[in-house]
Amino acid sequence: MKPNIAIIGAGLAGLTLARELSADAHITLYEKARGLGGRMSTRRNDTHQWDHGAQFFTARSKAFQTLLAPLISSGTVVEWQPNITTLSPDQAPYKRPWFEPHYVAAPGMNSLLKALGQDLDIHLSTRVEQVVAHNGGWQLFDDNGQLLGEFDWVVSSAPLPQTQELLPARLLGDTLARYQMLPCYALLLTINDADLPHFDAAKVNNSPLRWISFNHRLPGRNINAGTVVAHSSDEWAAAHLEDDQETVKQLLIEHFCALTRVNPAAITSTQLHRWRYALSADVPDPDCEFVLNAPAKLAACGDWCLGGRVEAAFTSAQQLAKALRTEL
Numbered sequence: 507m508k509p510n511i512a513i514i515g516a517g518l519a520g521l522t523l524a525r526e527l528s529a530d531a532h533i534t535l536y537e538k539a540r541g542l543g544g545r546m547s548t549r550r551n552d553t554h555q556w557d558h559g560a561q562f563f564t565a566r567s568k569a570f571q572t573l574l575a576p577l578i579s580s581g582t583v584v585e586w587q588p589n590i591t592t593l594s595p596d597q598a599p600y601k602r603p604w605f606e607p608h609y610v611a612a613p614g615m616n617s618l619l620k621a622l623g624q625d626l627d628i629h630l631s632t633r634v635e636q637v638v639a640h641n642g643g644w645q646l647f648d649d650n651g652q653l654l655g656e657f658d659w660v661v662s663s664a665p666l667p668q669t670q671e672l673l674p675a676r677l678l679g680d681t682l683a684r685y686q687m688l689p690c691y692a693l694l695l696t697i698n699d700a701d702l703p704h705f706d707a708a709k710v711n712n713s714p715l716r717w718i719s720f721n722h723r724l725p726g727r728n729i730n731a732g733t734v735v736a737h738s739s740d741e742w743a744a745a746h747l748e749d750d751q752e753t754v755k756q757l758l759i760e761h762f763c764a765l766t767r768v769n770p771a772a773i774t775s776t777q778l779h780r781w782r783y784a785l786s787a788d789v790p791d792p793d794c795e796f797v798l799n800a801p802a803k804l805a806a807c808g809d810w811c812l813g814g815r816v817e818a819a820f821t822s823a824q825q826l827a828k829a830l831r832t833e834l
């Protein structure tokens with residue numbers, strides 16, 4: 507009989523793992539958000555949309571290129587060739603060339619996950635709150651204390667600090683204590699395209715901001731609905747993580763306007779998103795691609811072990827799937 511596997515989190519890592527193992531096991535995915543995206547989310551209202559997490563991705567491994575090939579053919583993934591600049595409060599802007607292909611999903615970054623999630627058993631708006639040992643397997647409970655199901659195996663693909671809250675530390679091993687995830691603020695604005703500078707995106711130095719993108723100019727977006735995504739640096743976000751959020755937003759808007767010379771009066775709406783676990787700090791153990799405790803039937807994967815990028819999430823899950831297949 508095929509084993510039952512619960513996967514916590516339906517970001518790129520969780521979906522990759524589910525797809526890789528779907529012939530070998532019954533897979534159930536639990537995702538606390540209302541929709542698919544994770545840190546590749548797209549936020550929408552009636553007129554505008556913002557990719558407020560991952561901005562682009564690279565595909566360096568053959569395996570990731572193979573996954574992307576049909577999605578590139580269908581237009582779900584598109585190479586992004588932006589006019590990109592470098593901004594700093596104390597230096598003149600200069601153009602920043604890219605030397606390898608960079609991709610985005612269209613019409614929103616979460617389109618990649620929507621495509622990968624088709625035909626999988628995904629329970630959205632379901633936060634796994636507790637994982638309890640039971641009869642040689644595991645029971646999962648939601649945040650209302652309701653039993654979600656009984657499983658032979660549990661894999662967490664949640665960001666590491668959330669995985670550490672859910673799975674028993676003694677079963678995950680000591681290595682994880684050395685890993686760290688860093689926060690980031692995302693400032694989301696609407697501004698008419700005509701009021702924005704000519705570049706598409708900017709890497710920012712010597713500022714609380716680290717990245718600015720005129721999100722509507724990405725391939726497959728509505729060019730008339732001008733949207734800006736500006737990300738803070740992780741250092742600045744860490745120093746201001748618990749500050750009043752309105753103050754944080756106003757400060758970041760001031761920096762954005764000073765850097766881009768956009769008139770504050772041109773901004774027609776503002777939002778702030780706080781990512782507590784956005785990116786990974788340095789990778790302490792380059793050989794650790796996932797965590798697997800076969801006797802306990804527990805595992806964890808995600809971008810955090812390989813450097814906190816989209817392709818890292820894919821690789822971690824794919825390598826865990828390979829290892830798990832020999833244990834099922």
Ligand SMILES: Cc1cc2nc3c(=O)[nH]c(=O)nc-3n(C[C@H](O)[C@H](O)[C@H](O)COP(=O)(O)OP(=O)(O)OC[C@H]3O[C@@H](n4cnc5c(N)ncnc54)[C@H](O)[C@@H]3O)c2cc1C
Nearest residue numbers: 515517518519538544545560561634664784809815816819
């Ligand atoms: C601001 C920002 C900018 C970034 N920029 C880039 C970039 O330009 N290029 C790049 O390559 N990468 C970038 N990244 C990183 C990239 O987004 C991640 O590496 C990748 O999306 C991680 O995928 P994942 O599946 O490992 O994790 P996630 O996408 O975080 O997926 C984990 C999922 O688990 C869910 N979850 C957590 N806890 C529970 C629970 N208890 N129960 C149920 N579900 C749960 C979460 O809701 C989430 O959907 C950026 C990230 C951020 C936040």
